[in-house]
Amino acid sequence: MQLITKHLHSKQNPIARLGSHTVWLNALLLLSAALLCGCSSGPSQDSSEVALEKLDVNELKMTMLADISSTVVSDGELANNIKTDIARLAITPLRRSPEVQIAGSDEITRPVAVSFQKAFEQSLMNMMDEAQLSQAAAIIHTRKPTTPLCNPAGKVLRQTMSVSMQGNPHRTKTIEDRTVTLRRMAQNGPPMDLYVAYVKGGLDKRSPEEQLIYKHEVNSSANTSLHNEEMACSEMPDAIVGASYVLTTKLGHTLYFANNGTQAADATGSTLWRYWFGSLKDAPVDKRYKEVFKYLKECGLDIPDIPL
Structure with missing residues (x-):
């Protein structure tokens, strides 16, 4: 397995996870410094605001990575080698x-990549429960409706997987786990929104049983956060397939998490998984953000409160 770590375009703040009180204390110090300097407007104020945003977003990012690590370690059904690889290949980088x-x-990378995504989604819900976020939007942008909501909760249909995945318990678990986490997200209610975006005719490419399960979820009154979004486009580039999570901190700043990979039905041979996690002030994060939402908007999906 090969890990490629991209060049860090913006220097990370050395403060990793000192608790939410640290964020507010530093925020007050930054604002106080600006006022004492008479920086009520102009470049100095802008600099202070940028510093505050970076601090705020980085604190949430580090808090979530610590929470993700805890979730992975406490998963009794996850093999130890997969736990180690998640920490080594995703969390630490x-x-x-x-x-x-x-x-x-x-066969090797999918359990690592998708288990990490599931742990992120669990952490997202934990942040919502603890009122660490003012708003969150999760957008699953794939060619067909997202695999977990086309399977029963806690189970996986044989036809939902590629032949190479069938019979592999570690890869099967990646679907089983997310059938639970995505339903939890769908039922959360405001200020959480879950968008299932797929290409025109994408649902028809699912089996009749998968279609029935998905339609049941869409029509369920319990899924107050779920939005079914069949887009106008009939094609989706490989580079777009994945998911985007736009999180708004309590101070109103944006933390963006995104991934790019392959749906379970198409999982064969070698796979490249890509992750972005950070502020829109980070060049690679901003580039991915604009790339995804430009495509979604061109395909007719206009999500409220998602700035471009």
Whole structure:
């Protein structure tokens, strides 16, 4: 397995995870310094605001990475070697960089990549429960409706996987786990929104049983956060397939997490997984953000409160 860590375009703040009180204390210090300097407007104020935003967003990022690590370690059904690889290939690199890549055999990389995504989604819900976020939007942008919501909760249909995945418990678990986490997100209610975006006719490419399960979720009154979004485009580039999570801090700043990979039905051979996690002030994060939402908007999906 090969890890490619992208160049860090913006220097990370050395403060990793000192608790939410640290954020507010530093925020007050930054604002006080600006006022004492008479910096009510102009470049100095802008600099203070940028520093505050970076501090605020980085604190949330580090808090979530610590929470993700705890979730992975406490998963009794996850193999120890997969736990180690998640820490080594995803969590640790993302502490230092806003962008990482994991490449290798799908059999090896999928359990690592998707288990990490599931742990992120669990952490997102934890942040919502603890009122650490003012708003969150999760957008699953794939060619067909997202695999977990086309399977029963806690189970996986044989036809939902590629032939190479069938019979592999580690890869099967990646679907089973997310059937639960995505339903939890769908039922959360405001200020959480879950958008399932897929290409025109994408649902028809699912099996009749998968279609029935997905339609049941869409029509369920319990899924107050779920938005079914069949787009106008009939094609989706490989580089777009994945998910985007736009998180708004309590101070109104944006933390963006995104991934790019392959749906389970298409999982064969080698797979390249890409992750972005950071502020829109980080060049690679901003580039991915604009790339994804430009495509979604061109395909007719206009999500409220998502700035471009």
